[in-house]
Amino acid sequence: MTEEIRLWRIDRTGMLMEIQRNKLSLEDRLEQWILNDITILSDNLLIIGEQVQTLGGPLDILCLDSNGDTVIVELKRGMTPREVTAQALDYASCIKDMTAENLDTIAKEFLTRKNGASKSLAEEFEQRFGIELPDDINQRQRIIIVGANIDDSTERIIHYLSENYDIPINALTFQYFKNDGDEYLGRVFLLDPEVIESKMGKTGTRKRTPYLKYDELVEIAKENKVLELYTRLWEGLRNIFSGTATNVSSLTFNVISENGRNIVMGLVPTDSDEDRGLKFYLYAKRLTDFIGISREDLIAALPVNKKDWCYTEANRGNEFWSGYEGYFSNMGEANRFIEKLLQSKQKIN
Template sequence: MYLIDKKNNRLAKIEEKTFSELGFKEREHLQEWLANEPAVFGEDLLIIQKEFDGFADTRERLDLLALDKDGNLVIIENKLDDSGRDVTWQALKYASYCSSLSKEEIRVIFQDYLTRCGSGETAEEKLCEFYGKEYDEISLNKGTGQRIILVAAKFRKEVTSTVLWLMNYNIRIQCFRVTPYKKDDELFLDIEQIIPMKDAEDYVIKMAEKAQDDIMIENRLKSSDALRLEFWTALLKEMAKKSELFKNISPKKDNWISAGSGISGVPFTFVILKNYARVETYIDTGDKNENKKLFDHLHQNKEAIETAFGEALTWERLDDKRASRICSGIDCNPYDRENWDFIIPELIERMVRFEKALRDYLKKSKK
């Protein structure tokens, strides 16, 4: 840090110091400075407790507890010259302890702090003033919105590495570096947000949210793959009791499973979607003209085919696409195991009727 000497048009270096060199203590000094001037963190924060130890079954104390403008609890842990190795784990514990605090419990904690500070105001009054709302309209500590702020002169590598990793999992955590300076008899304190960098904070948060979304999507996909494999295993087992059409087919992770009809590119297929399941033949021989010709041949016999099937089918020529489709479906959720006792027999029964209704007409089309 430098002091501008305007008179001589020069810079004068200000000597960097450590807190220990200046005789400052963590609780007596740094904690008091932050509690009385929370704006140093670059946002409006309301300090609601110091040295809070109101956790069940433990006497651990967090340094400062605050609320932000969104009603989230903010756990502030401050160290002096060295962050130490365990500050991240310590703060995470406190955040987990605070996650269950109700609005009423927060009010009581804040009221205790105001009383100890000799303030004549009530917690309700201060909260209404801070949020600009009636007390009944204020929502506090919603879901998993708890935040963490770490403060120290120097952060160890194991701390910064852990913080950056936690941010990828949507943990809202910030690191502020505090540096004392001395020039003659004057003392200065520089407070700088180093993680995430202030200018890139919105970007980092968005990237962390995206990374978390990607992980959730990947986990859902893995879960869906496993469930579909289980569904097809159960369906094929029951199908084998009714027909040999799928006897050489193995279960798979896709949302469809097919067996040959005797014509290349015209399989009999089971399909499951989120709220729908169907049996179909998807006509795609590789040649659009051939596909439409085959579809039209079958459609000319629509009445006879539907009579054999026992009900109306859905006929999709799909003129804007190469392929065509004929199908019969049911509204259901195949991804809920509780529905399988209905869905599996229903699909099998439809497939048996479907294959029987189309079989002879497909054979004729080959001639």
């Protein structure tokens, strides 16, 4: 049975008054609340579509998590019938076969309606999570069934699928309270969300390449004989930008701006060697906007071995996603680059 939430208000005298639970009458309200603020389900979700057409019918809400996995959110009024479990599994089977291009199309349509302007999935993902969109998105699918109540048979099915087959499926109930014109929502998960997320790596046959750890990148730089360059740039740049992160191949530097947290530059020891040097890529507009350096001065500060670069072909022509890539071949180039950025940042501070 769904766990019941009881809620009390403490008045000025210290007396307790229980707030009575009310029936959540409109599924449209619940859906709109979720669309307006997905954090009521999870802090780790980005909505990319609503009423998404699949071979199994229209899926209520489609999300991505920060790993690039898809999350199917299915909403139901009142008591959730046992059929909703089969329906949600059907949706997941349809979403499983969608390509990155399919999901990008869905996201663009949704984000255009939401924001009033065309925005790519990669842009929205990076703004939401502060990391680049993984190349291998939709490797796993997770299901969240949302309702005011969950019936016993649906609970049994979800427990069975999760505990016996490691299928990442969960149910979430919202309990609605109203008192003196104020409204309140309480949230209860059927299963521990962290346990469900841990199952994402157990199901299916496709394996996602894990993000490298900081010490692993150091070892790779050492093996590829670019450790001195890597260490100098890491130590010199991390105090200039807002933070660092890693992905499957790179150490990335990010900045916080009006567009959210965005990657501005990456060092790629995995694609470096003694002859060419340490590979880098950077987003020119993001860097010039943050540091206050001119494009001409930036180009002059870059290594000799550089060329124009864009995150993906689909983003070519979009200056927010364009910049340069190349190789730092010696310490002189690394020091000149760091010093020029420091000088520019000190001027604007």
